[in-house]
Amino acid sequence: MRLDIRHWEMLKAINESGTLRQAAHVLGITQSALSHRLGEAERRLGGLLFEREGRKLKETSAGRAMTQTANQIIPALQRAEFDFQQKADNQVSVVRFGVAAYSCYHWLPSFLKTMTKKEPGIQLELVASATQNPLKNLQDGTVDVVLAPGHLIVPGIDSIPVFQDELVLVTHLTHKLAAKAFIQASDLESEQYLTYSKSAQPGFEYERFIRPSGSVPHLVTVVEVTDAIVELIAAGFGVSILSRWAVQSAIKNKNVSVIQVGKDKLDLGWSALVRKSEPSESAARRLSTRLAEWFQG
Structure with missing residues (x-):
C-alpha cells in the first residue's frame, strides 16, 4: 500500500469538509501540515487527488474513487x-x-x-x-x-x-373509498396521492398496479417520512398505498382505514x-x- 491510514483519514475529512482549513480542524492539525500530507499522498500515488476551485477543493475523477473508498473504510x-x-x-x-x-x-x-x-x-x-x-x-x-x-x-x-405482507390503500376513516372491498387504479384518478419515494420502486404499487392500468392520481405529493404520510391521511389530506404491517398501529388505533389494492391483492415480502x-x-x-x-x- 502506498498510503498510510492518516492519508485515508485525510481524504475522508477533505471530502466531508470541502476545504483544507476545515479538514485540518476536523483532524486536529494545522492547515500547513494537512497541505503537506496531501502533497505527500499525491506524490506517492503519482497524480492529483483534488483540484482547487477558489478556496474549495474538488476531487479529480481519479481522486473521487479514492475518497469513496475512504468514506467506506474509515x-x-x-x-x-x-x-x-x-x-x-x-x-x-x-x-x-x-x-x-x-x-x-x-x-x-x-x-x-x-x-x-x-x-x-x-x-x-x-x-x-x-x-x-x-x-x-x-x-x-x-x-x-x-x-x-x-x-x-x-x-x-x-x-x-x-x-409476507400486503400493500393496501390507506385513507381517512370517512373517505369515500373506505367502504369499498377493493380499489382499482382508476379510483385514484381524483385523489391526492402521497408517496415517500421520489422515484418508482421496482416491485411496488406503481410498477404492479398504477402503471399497467394507464390511470394516474390527480396529484402526487412526495412526503419522505411515512409516519408523516399516515398523520396527513388521518387528518384528511390525501391517500397512499403502504405496507399493512407498517401502518398496523394506526389501524389498531382507528386513525385510518385500509382497503385491499386490486381484486387479487398486492403481496409484499x-x-x-x-x-x-x-x-x-x-x-x-x-x-x-x-x-x-x-x-x-
Missing part, C-alpha cells in the same frame, strides 16, 4: 475497534440494525425481549438513517442488518426472507438484508435468522 475501521472493545469488555456483539422505507417500530420491544432471552450476546443498535438510504448504509458499513420490503437483488448483499461478506455464524446473520423465526412464529 467508518468500518472505527466500528471494528468499537466492536472489539465491546467484546473485550462485555463479550457482547453490537449489531447495527435499521428498517428500510418505513419508520415502524411497534414490534421492536417484543422482539428485543425475545432477543435478550435467545441471544444475550447480541446488542442491537438502531440506525434511523437506514430508513432513507438502506443499501448505501449497508454497503458502507453504517448498518449491519436492514429489514426491507420488496424483492431486492443487489451485488454483495444477501436477502433472507422474513415474512419483507427480507433481512446483510452483506455477503458476513461469516455464516456472525451476529448479523444470527439476528437475521431470529427475525425470520420471530415473524413467522
Whole structure:
C-alpha cells in the first residue's frame, strides 16, 4: 500500500469538509501540515487527488474513487475497534440494525425481549438513517442488518426472507373509498396521492398496479417520512398505498382505514438484508435468522 491510514483519514475529512482549513480542524492539525500530507499522498500515488476551485477543493475523477473508498473504510475501521472493545469488555456483539422505507417500530420491544432471552450476546443498535438510504448504509458499513420490503437483488448483499405482507390503500376513516372491498387504479384518478419515494420502486404499487392500468392520481405529493404520510391521511389530506404491517398501529388505533389494492391483492415480502461478506455464524446473520423465526412464529 502506498498510503498510510492518516492519508485515508485525510481524504475522508477533505471530502466531508470541502476545504483544507476545515479538514485540518476536523483532524486536529494545522492547515500547513494537512497541505503537506496531501502533497505527500499525491506524490506517492503519482497524480492529483483534488483540484482547487477558489478556496474549495474538488476531487479529480481519479481522486473521487479514492475518497469513496475512504468514506467506506474509515467508518468500518472505527466500528471494528468499537466492536472489539465491546467484546473485550462485555463479550457482547453490537449489531447495527435499521428498517428500510418505513419508520415502524411497534414490534421492536417484543422482539428485543425475545432477543435478550435467545441471544444475550447480541446488542442491537438502531440506525434511523437506514430508513432513507438502506443499501448505501449497508454497503458502507453504517448498518449491519436492514429489514426491507420488496424483492431486492443487489451485488454483495444477501436477502433472507422474513415474512409476507400486503400493500393496501390507506385513507381517512370517512373517505369515500373506505367502504369499498377493493380499489382499482382508476379510483385514484381524483385523489391526492402521497408517496415517500421520489422515484418508482421496482416491485411496488406503481410498477404492479398504477402503471399497467394507464390511470394516474390527480396529484402526487412526495412526503419522505411515512409516519408523516399516515398523520396527513388521518387528518384528511390525501391517500397512499403502504405496507399493512407498517401502518398496523394506526389501524389498531382507528386513525385510518385500509382497503385491499386490486381484486387479487398486492403481496409484499419483507427480507433481512446483510452483506455477503458476513461469516455464516456472525451476529448479523444470527439476528437475521431470529427475525425470520420471530415473524413467522
